[in-house]
Amino acid sequence: MTTLLINSGALNWTVVLDNRATPAADLLQALIAGRALDEADARPVDGLMLLSIDRPTLAPSVDGDGMFGWSGVPRAVWGGNAAIALACRGSVEAPGFLPRRLDLTLPAQPGYPDVIQALNLGGVELHRVPVGLRGRAVAANGAPRPFAQIDVSGLWHRSFDYVDETSPSTIDTIAAVAPGLARFRDGAGLQARVWQLQLQPQRSALLDDALPGARRIRVSAGVPFAPGSATDVIAIAGLGDTTEILHVDAIASPVTPDEVLVDLRHPLAEAHVRGGEVRNAQLAGASAWSPIQHGVHAGDRSVCLANGGVLATAGDLIEIDGGGVPSEIATLTRVTAIADAGGFYSLPPLHRASLIRLRAQHAAELQPAEATFVLEPSLAAMRGDVVFPI
Known part of the structure; x- marks a missing residue:
């Protein structure tokens, strides 16, 4: 603190100046930063980009040369508990590229409130849309x-x-x-193999419309579901000729004797309308594994x-x-x-x-x-x- 005494004629003022620096935790700053790169040529993605994230205290920003990120006030982002790492999910979209989902972890802040460590993503490759x-x-x-x-x-x-x-x-x-x-997959050990699909005679039907991203569907009774099986799957008929093949993770307690709730291993990729056919199926005749490049x-x-x-x-x-x-x-x-x-x-x-x-x-x-x-x-x-x- 600095104290100033100011005299002007018959008036005297005492002014106390607070010259302490504002803690970094109270300053708006970049907390996540990365550069979007075109997978095909490793060049920065320029032009329009759309960012989203599941934390309302983070605001998106886009700069030239593929730079993007999210900024915020650390005290609001961590809520005063900077000793924990924060998990969040974001996405980056640009014309001509598939959306890139980002599973992020903002690091814990041992130097809080005076020192804030941002998350640097480095280069983030975007995959071009199919042609x-x-x-x-x-x-x-x-x-x-x-x-x-x-x-x-x-x-x-x-x-x-x-x-x-x-x-x-x-x-x-x-x-x-x-x-x-x-799902996003990276690193060593990725592999793929080919299967034959053997549809079984049992049939059920969707009792509600199912939207992309859904992990639970409501279906009529009829199909003998096999939760957790490696080779038992279900085939869900979609719009047009699309059919999704999915593993079942779990069966919830029947809502009624005529309907069940089915939890899927992965979210639906396509929309499926009420009344769409759901069939039991089995995987058979697996090939050898091939490494994925x-x-x-x-x-x-x-x-x-x-x-x-x-x-x-x-x-x-x-x-x-x-x-x-x-x-x-x-x-x-x-x-x-x-x-x-x-x-x-x-x-x-x-x-x-x-x-x-x-x-x-x-x-x-x-x-x-x-x-x-x-x-x-x-x-x-x-x-x-x-x-x-x-």
């Missing part, structure tokens, strides 16, 4: 090659992995999955595999395991096609690869044709014709 690749297989003179076989012969994870046609692939093979995966994020529709041989196993489901979270099941589509009578082909929507090389083969051609394409995320679908050599 549908379609085109036509044609002869050198432009004539269509009907029923040509179209396969993937090269995949490059990042754009700078590819220099020319001699550049070795950095993804062994890729699988298209639906719906988008439920380059991790997976929630919402991914493509999985990079180090061993393409597992896709030769019969089956239309893929199991994703590892990363410290329970395994999940998704519908599998192999990235291959046979052209129609006009030579036109279509591949399932893909991402996670920056460039893809296709090989076309046809009985009337002595040599296969190859063409390399850049998967451009600004396009929902792109055209890629494959021309056979003379």
